[in-house]
Amino acid sequence: MLNKLFNALQKTRNSLKSAFNTVTGQSVSAEAFDTLEEQLLASDLGLDMTDDILELAETVKKNDFLEKVRQHIIQIVENVPIMQSFHKPTVLMIVGVNGTGKTTTAAKCANYFSQDGKKVLLVAADTYRAAAVEQLRIWANRIKSRLIFNEKTGEPSAVLFDGLSAAQKDLSDIIVVDTAGRLHTYDNLMTELQKMIRVVETRFPEFELKTLLTIDATLGQNSLTQAREFAKIINIDGVILTKMDGTAKGGIVLPLAQELRIPVWFVGTGEDVSDFVRFDPEEYVTGLLGNDHE
Numbered sequence: 001m002l003n004k005l006f007n008a009l010q011k012t013r014n015s016l017k018s019a020f021n022t023v024t025g026q027s028v029s030a031e032a033f034d035t036l037e038e039q040l041l042a043s044d045l046g047l048d049m050t051d052d053i054l055e056l057a058e059t060v061k062k063n064d065f066l067e068k069v070r071q072h073i074i075q076i077v078e079n080v081p082i083m084q085s086f087h088k089p090t091v092l093m094i095v096g097v098n099g100t101g102k103t104t105t106a107a108k109c110a111n112y113f114s115q116d117g118k119k120v121l122l123v124a125a126d127t128y129r130a131a132a133v134e135q136l137r138i139w140a141n142r143i144k145s146r147l148i149f150n151e152k153t154g155e156p157s158a159v160l161f162d163g164l165s166a167a168q169k170d171l172s173d174i175i176v177v178d179t180a181g182r183l184h185t186y187d188n189l190m191t192e193l194q195k196m197i198r199v200v201e202t203r204f205p206e207f208e209l210k211t212l213l214t215i216d217a218t219l220g221q222n223s224l225t226q227a228r229e230f231a232k233i234i235n236i237d238g239v240i241l242t243k244m245d246g247t248a249k250g251g252i253v254l255p256l257a258q259e260l261r262i263p264v265w266f267v268g269t270g271e272d273v274s275d276f277v278r279f280d281p282e283e284y285v286t287g288l289l290g291n292d293h294e
């Protein structure tokens with residue numbers, strides 16, 4: 001488990017390492033601080049964290065610097081509550097911008113919880129994209145999960161209703177709902193999302209609802225804007241960071257925690273259904289800064 005996150009953070013780790021090397025050498029010039037600032041921003045650590053680290057670099061002796069940075073980052077990440085275990089049947093509604101990885105993530109979530117011994121049901125509530133149901137059906141077959149879909153309707157709330165009715169009957173523990181991609185500016189699609197949320201809350205109060213936003217880690221600051229805007233319209237319980245493999249922008253967790261106070265629940269580390277790890281603050285910091293054995 002540790003290896004997947006650690007490997008996915010390799011590029012970010014390398015770029016941070018070279019950034020920190022600029023200020024831990026013998027003589028530290030003003031240019032070195034500028035370079036450090038640029039590199040921290042490029043890793044998407046966010047403005048607040050970048051300022052904090054620059055301040056540490058100026059005030060702390062070089063031997064203590066990395067340890068102080070580590071402690072500071074752990075403190076920020078640990079301040080945000082992580083995913084709790086569920087005590088009653090729970091609906092995980094996967095929402096987000098087009099192409100950020102919702103359908104793949106829905107399958108990954110279903111697989112994760114079913115391997116955890118939960119009874120899982122998938123609901124294909126993206127009624128917009130023609131191939132969306134088929135894509136989820138392939139995943140559902142592969143992970144042997146029950147899937148509720150209705151290709152005859154253009155009403156996501158109707159599919160959701162069917163899905164939750166089925167979940168009630170077969171006593172599912174976790175219901176994972178795939179939804180259509182949308183930008184926060186698509187008013188009608190955002191209204192529709194609010195309607196889906198109401199369906200769960202008013203018609204199926206026995207289910208807990210958790211709304212999870214998929215964020216494409218490769219998009220860096222743009223993703224942060226997306227999260228901020230979504231959070232203004234609907235309640236976001238957690239983020240799933242997708243495509244963490246292959247990006248040097250793995251610092252994105254920090255502004256999410258520090259500025260938006262939205263916890264990261266899971267991290268996607270590849271295209272396979274098993275490329276999915278539960279977010280753990282300490283593992284994350286080790287992935288970001290390396291460990292002593294490196």
Ligand SMILES: Nc1nc2c(ncn2[C@@H]2O[C@H](COP(=O)(O)OP(=O)(O)OP(=O)(O)O)[C@@H](O)[C@H]2O)c(=O)[nH]1
Nearest residue numbers: 098099100101102103104181242243268269270271
């Ligand atoms: N490398 C990598 N690729 C990923 C990851 N998650 C998703 N992808 C890829 O990203 C692409 C888009 O994924 P989808 O799951 O279809 O995204 P979506 O948000 O459902 O897209 P729309 O339904 O069109 O909005 C696919 O090619 C996935 O294989 C990940 O963690 N790592």
Ligand SMILES: [Mg+2]
Nearest residue numbers: 102103126132
């Ligand atoms: Mg999709």
